[in-house]
Amino acid sequence: MPDQVLFAMEAAINGLMAGVLYALVALGFVLIFKSSGIFNYAQGVFALFAALTLVGIMEGQVPFQHLINAIFGTELHGFGWETPAILAVVLTVGVMVVLAIAVERLILRHLVNQPDIILFMATIGLAYFMEGFGDLMWGADIKKLDVGLPQGGSFWIEENTAWLGGDGFYGFFIDRLDIVATIAAAILVIGLTAFSQFTKQGRALRAVADDHQAALSVGISLRFIWVLVWSIAGIVALVAGIMWGSKSGVQFSLSLIALKALPVLMLGGFTSIPGAIVGGLIIGMGEKLFEFLIGAPFLGGATENWFAYVLALLFLVFRPQGLFGDKIIERV
Amino acid sequence: MDKEEGMAVKDSAESYVTDDGRTIGGVLMDIRSITLRFGGVTAINDISFDIREGEIRAIIGPNGAGKSSMLNVISGFYVPQEGEVWFRGALRPPMKPYQVARQGIARTFQNIALFEGMSVLDNVMTGRLNHMNSSMWSQALWLGRAEAEEHENRERVERVIDFLEIQHIRKTPVGRLPYGLKKRVELARALSAEPELLLLDEPMAGMNVEEKEDMSRFILEVNDEFGTTIALIEHDMGVVMDLSDRVVVMDYGRKIGDGTPHDVRNNQEVIDAYLGVSHD
Ligand SMILES: Nc1ncnc2c1ncn2[C@@H]1O[C@H](COP(=O)(O)OP(=O)(O)OP(=O)(O)O)[C@@H](O)[C@H]1O
Numbered sequence: 167m168p169d170q171v172l173f174a175m176e177a178a179i180n181g182l183m184a185g186v187l188y189a190l191v192a193l194g195f196v197l198i199f200k201s202s203g204i205f206n207y208a209q210g211v212f213a214l215f216a217a218l219t220l221v222g223i224m225e226g227q228v229p230f231q232h233l234i235n236a237i238f239g240t241e242l243h244g245f246g247w248e249t250p251a252i253l254a255v256v257l258t259v260g261v262m263v264v265l266a267i268a269v270e271r272l273i274l275r276h277l278v279n280q281p282d283i284i285l286f287m288a289t290i291g292l293a294y295f296m297e298g299f300g301d302l303m304w305g306a307d308i309k310k311l312d313v314g315l316p317q318g319g320s321f322w323i324e325e326n327t328a329w330l331g332g333d334g335f336y337g338f339f340i341d342r343l344d345i346v347a348t349i350a351a352a353i354l355v356i357g358l359t360a361f362s363q364f365t366k367q368g369r370a371l372r373a374v375a376d377d378h379q380a381a382l383s384v385g386i387s388l389r390f391i392w393v394l395v396w397s398i399a400g401i402v403a404l405v406a407g408i409m410w411g412s413k414s415g416v417q418f419s420l421s422l423i424a425l426k427a428l429p430v431l432m433l434g435g436f437t438s439i440p441g442a443i444v445g446g447l448i449i450g451m452g453e454k455l456f457e458f459l460i461g462a463p464f465l466g467g468a469t470e471n472w473f474a475y476v477l478a479l480l481f482l483v484f485r486p487q488g489l490f491g492d493k494i495i496e497r498v
Numbered sequence: 499m500d501k502e503e504g505m506a507v508k509d510s511a512e513s514y515v516t517d518d519g520r521t522i523g524g525v526l527m528d529i530r531s532i533t534l535r536f537g538g539v540t541a542i543n544d545i546s547f548d549i550r551e552g553e554i555r556a557i558i559g560p561n562g563a564g565k566s567s568m569l570n571v572i573s574g575f576y577v578p579q580e581g582e583v584w585f586r587g588a589l590r591p592p593m594k595p596y597q598v599a600r601q602g603i604a605r606t607f608q609n610i611a612l613f614e615g616m617s618v619l620d621n622v623m624t625g626r627l628n629h630m631n632s633s634m635w636s637q638a639l640w641l642g643r644a645e646a647e648e649h650e651n652r653e654r655v656e657r658v659i660d661f662l663e664i665q666h667i668r669k670t671p672v673g674r675l676p677y678g679l680k681k682r683v684e685l686a687r688a689l690s691a692e693p694e695l696l697l698l699d700e701p702m703a704g705m706n707v708e709e710k711e712d713m714s715r716f717i718l719e720v721n722d723e724f725g726t727t728i729a730l731i732e733h734d735m736g737v738v739m740d741l742s743d744r745v746v747v748m749d750y751g752r753k754i755g756d757g758t759p760h761d762v763r764n765n766q767e768v769i770d771a772y773l774g775v776s777h778d
Pocket residue numbers: 536539540541559560561562563564565566567568608
């Protein structure tokens with residue numbers, strides 16, 4: 167095979183792996199949108215907050231230490247212990263559940279039956295609040311996240327694919343972290359599917375996503391389902407936060423992965439879980455391939471920032487309901 | 499032929515046996531002085547009536563009389579400004595619809611509220627959510643107790659499906675069904691909860707004669723075989739006369755009649771309310 171084709175293939179594979187992350191963030195959006203009709207603008211910030219919390223717990227940071235030091239004149243820096251990664255992940259999941267309960271108690275409960283735009287605005291407010299709250303709780307500096315996931319290119323894949331090409335081709339370069347992320351995402355999706363198909367709570371969740379009134383009439387508590395669904399979205403955000411944070415450090419820019427999820431949602435539809443996954447993969451692969459084949463050689467590069475949106479917009483024109491979304495039929 | 503023709507219903511709390519041999523017990527639900535307003539509109543104006551164990555109680559009245567609002571108050575979807583709801587002899591505190599459902603009160607809707615994206619079987623299964631008790635983990639991991647529970651629930655659901663003769667569409671997504679069948683699936687979902695009190699908002703609206711006959715038969719059989727108490731709203735007077743033990747008549751939010759179908763039909767105020775009012 168000509169090397170050029172192999173490099174394109176490598177770009178496509180790496181794109182797929184990046185797409186897994188986009189899919190994860192999009193999944194968080196879809197879960198909440200499906201069950202409560204809310205577009206949760208804060209989903210990206212949730213990923214940042216989850217990653218910050220994870221790092222904070224692992225490093226034994228005292229939460230709100232700057233605040234405490236400023237008020238009481240203390241010199242707190244940390245508890246002086248380090249929490250094992252697994253335990254820290256479990257504790258962070260707990261924090262995300264508490265966050266979900268707080269969101270339901272303090273926001274959702276008071277805004278039921280308000281127009282969608284009000285709820286959307288509320289999540290914008292929530293996003294900026296969470297951003298500041300995360301800084302206040304764990305500090306604003308850039309943090310390194312290392313939960314012990316393998317990093318760097320896989321030599322095994324490189325060695326075993328080198329023969330495909332000529333002298334200029336050294337084998338596919340695939341980051342092991344991306345492979346781990348893909349496996350984690352797959353496990354998460356399988357787990358979520360099993361949960362929604364085979365448990366009472368999952369069945370209730372599907373019911374609420376389908377029709378609120380009918381769900382109430384069979385005895386489902388909407389509040390409970392909201393807490394459940396925001397908790398799950400929080401856990402999905404944590405997984406995305408771990409993967410992204412391990413790669414590029416935990417900092418404000420992490421919350422911007424939400425922006426990558428938007429075109430994925432436009433492509434996959436706001437209510438489809440398979441749509442979020444396939445959409446993420448298409449966007450991830452599409453933007454890497456476009457950059458490799460057209461962007462870098464002809465357009466001066468850096469097309470990854472906007473290509474996803476162009477792709478999504480084009481798609482919107484021809485199929486506004488998204489890949490798997492329900493067909494939109496105007497009722498008259 | 500009318501049920502109960504000429505027979506007076508005793509006012510006492512004692513049970514009695516109907517002409518067709520069913521036992522009607524004491525008061526199951528007592529509605530006391532309910533008033534419900536929407537802004538300037540008084541949808542329900544100081545209405546009281548009771549529903550006895552084992553009876554089929556009809557609520558009739560012209561369009562906009564407040565019948566659905568009454569059912570919504572009973573099922574917790576609307577919160578009345580005034581009045582009390584007594585259930586099983588106890589004053590019911592303000593409750594959310596899901597809490598009412600968990601008390602053993604199931605309902606259907608005038609405009610059908612089904613889970614359109616799910617199969618008929620899944621829809622009917624949701625009626626059993628409150629009969630599932632094993633923990634999330636044992637369900638997810640399909641452990642012994644959860645498995646037994648699932649089988650038990652599945653069996654009961656299949657019985658309801660057989661009973662309502664919808665076996666042939668078990669796996670069909672509800673969204674694809676014709677109107678008449680949707681109404682039947684909605685009834686199946688309500689029945690699978692094994693309610694003590696079943697509320698039906700116009701279960702036969704928009705059906706053809708044959709479908710109406712089927713639905714009437716199902717309602718009678720549910721009441722007869724399971725002893726389920728039923729409150730239903732219906733416009734078709736023939737159906738009401740055939741099915742119900744007692745009838746409440748509403749007009750402009752007020753109660754203008756209450757008694758056996760025979761009494762109600764001969765009540766002048768009721769006749770006036772219906773004069774010139776078209777009802778399908
Ligand atoms: N959610 C609501 N908000 C405002 N007004 C309402 C609401 N629900 C009912 N109403 C009003 O209350 C009155 C009674 O309505 P209701 O639906 O109970 O009548 P109905 O007897 O069921 O009529 P129909 O036979 O047409 O179903 C009507 O004037 C209606 O407009």
